[in-house]
Amino acid sequence: MKYTYTLLIVLSLCCSGCNDFLNEAPDNRIEVNTLDKASELLVAAYPNVDYLFTDWFTEEAEYIETNNQTPLMTESFMWEELGSYDDTNSPSGYWYAAYKSIAQANSALEALENIEDEDDVYRNAIKGEAFLCRAYSHFMIATLFCNNYDSTTAIKDMGIPYVAESEKQLIKEYDRGTLANTYEKIEADLLAGLKLVSDDYYSGSKKYHFTKQAAYAFASRFYLYKKDYNKSIEYADKVFGGSAINKAYIKDLIAYSEQSGVTEKMQFYINNGDASNILIVEKLVSIGLRHNYGYRTAIKSWNALFEATIFSGNDFRYRYMSYYGDGSRNVIKAAKFDEEFYKESLTATTGYPFYVQAVFRGEDLLFNRIESYIQLGDLDKALNDLNEFSQYRYSTPVTLTISDVQTYYTTVDEEGVTVVPSEKEALLQLCLSEKRKEYIHEGMRWFDIKRYNIEVTHITFDHKKLVLEKNDLRKVLQIPIDATEAGLTKNPR
Template identity: 40%
Template sequence: MKRINPQFSVRRLRSLGCGFKFVAYNLLFNTVNYRPWTVICGLCTLLLIGCDDYLEENPDNRVELNTLNKAAQLLTNAYSDGGYNFVEWMGDMVTFTRGTTKLDKHNQAYEWAIIDDFTQDTPTYYWNQTYQAIAHANEVLAIVDQLPGEEDRRRAVKGEALLIRAYGHFMLVNLFAKHYDEATAASDPGVPYVLQPEKNFIAQYERASVQEVYDQVEGDLLAGLELVNDSFYANSGKYHFTRNAALAFASRFYLFKRDYQSCINYSSQMLGANPSVFVKDIAAINDQTINVEDYIRQYTSPSDPSNLLLMRKITSFQVNVGYWPDNAIYSERLFGNNPFNAEDVRVESLFQWGENGLYTAKFELLFERSSLTANTGFNYTIVVPFRGEEVLLNRAESYALLGQLDEAVADLQTLLDKRYDVPVTVDLETIASFMGTNDARVALIVYLFEIERPKEFVHEGLRWFDIKRYSLPVTHTLQDGSTIALAEDDNRKVLQIPQAAQDVGGLSPNPR
């Protein structure tokens, strides 16, 4: 007998003719290894005792969305608390390290195997939590146009919901499908693009193509960008999609879509006339902080202009370290690697984990108890999904790809002015010589995605998307010194659709 979906809405119980207390809900949906006759007997008992007492009560325990304030409050739960940093263990900036914790899910990610765990820091957890967030956004979008209230407020709530829905689907399609390629996107399987609230007992979905997902994301993104209004976020603006955060999303979207002029346009809208405002002053943070925790708090502070969007993520990424850069990767690929004979100030945030692993301080270890008296709970942290530095580097890369090299160099200079301990001068000759080529355009493009982007976004997960965007091979060293490889067009670069989504949702798996 197929188990009932535990996320099925309580409101479906109304069709049974009376309102059941939560005991009925628990009996129906939360019983493990239940027997059918047990459920039937329990329901009969409930029908026979006290049913009439609840006929006048609303059996639905959810908040009724009848005001704009309630709709806005629901959107605070529409930001997925699943993290995708697990892709760091799959990338080319990690290696086998000694004396570090290695769980099965770490090993599976490192070896590009199917990750069968469904807890935090896994593809399945990210999938589930992101579609749950999308469901919250859809609940708001289904009713927001009929809610009473100020029109500007309605537009702002609707805009935020559209941006949340677009962002969730965008991240899912870039993890669980091939990277966008105009020549094949119409036939490449994507992910389901969910536009309506979930109302079915057990829903069946179809995978939209990558092109269809991108088209839907673009529609929601542009519509949300027109509606979003920062003035309604009192004291918590950075935890919502503000206009700057939406512009940063557009910058990433069009870079991934390879529409480089649009990437430049939206990036420029966000960066304005003084892009350096949106570049974090790492040297100042180093000077002002007294310990690692203080550094992280300043790094992720809502008051830092470079931090455009903050999200709370349930994750143990910052403590369950399995594979990290070692000293060789550190010196050859990361912070010891530059053409300026200068020291990278980002090195100050590195510390050793295990015998030879290096970790950069970006995520504060926070803990939430399951109750006031419990000693159990879960780890969480605050992440910055969009930063000004990404927008600047997106624009620089787009300029370089379109052959506007002087503009690309100017953007790179803006970033590096705050990344080295002495003033550095960025010029094409220096970059080309360092990269070992006479082609200045190629040298600049490769320098951006092979040198500066990996440094700037280490541990944040963006490197994995660069690996997919540029079809980069990856080699991992195992404990015995042998190596395994991920080819340029390897199917394993596409995360597998979670097993439950295949079995219950009817989704076709990705090829292996």
């Protein structure tokens, strides 16, 4: 499983697109000889490329006749091997951006070893953030490009190269290793970061860096995906401050609805003063947010998704969040992210489009906990959380029983036989359904499709039916072409 990886691939190519204009890292020629300079390196240690491309793999995307299509979007929609490259809206773009972020974290860690400063508390805080950044980027790469973690198969499944030091030679060999080994290293960095990270050295909202709360949120998701459900609950509760839902971390959609227009709603949604936005990352974007490009959610599908509910009253997400790109397109979009433009200078006519996204939200913690309760068999606790959450998302909340949920998800098969799901299956369906609605158009649905082997059907422009089967190998994204040409083993197909 060894391959040769060059600096050109790891660093130069990943920087070949837009410059990291959002970051204020020091010039690489400046010696990083103070703690402040080491800290500044970490501004660029968060992947500044979006993963909205995952929406094109899901049931949220469909062919929109009036939209402009790009080869990348079409290949993604049809789950084909991606021959097109986009440095902001593609798996390869995310791969390179994440490894670039890892390189920044490693540079900061190595710089700290040579800086003579007696402020060990500050030094440890920087080190903690660097460990967390390195763990997060590796985790995201593994989540996209590796199998789901399963303790019974992870010792055989392929992992990803875990880069824990800066490259100091032109050609260096890496071992892709196993997924078990990858997760062990992620967890080691995560725990080291949790121990050291501090909130005391950030100014402003503190939302653009790993704080203690952001680290707990990351840990909750990591352990959910690792299927260590007790720990996922433990870290969710650390943010909530106990087993009760802390309303401050659930986005207020009534206040959202009171904003004066679509742009104001988008700005409210991502406001860095909102406790529900736990970790915010600035990201480059091109067509990822633009309704007039590619495969999007049609109006009829949007309506069907939100009208199908066991809860009563108006769904605030359905009522307040949708808007039409323009009157001529059969497409609808959630008012969540506001695309902005960064000019290269005050008088420049060129620059880069970007947006900001909360990569960890308070709602993450709730859904992590609900899912973990279900998997552990604590069904009453899961249902209590779902019932309470409905109070923040529906105009007429109801208190459901497990029997209510089972009845709602009862189906009749092709032979006319009534199929009643188990209590666990019914609650899991409800959890994933509410999570899908909550995170629509945020690039999150794909991870649940992959983790729970959910089948997806797409209809092409010429009315052909394409199916991504439950256990389809294509759910593990293919390693970028440049990396495989350098010798990295491809994922099986």
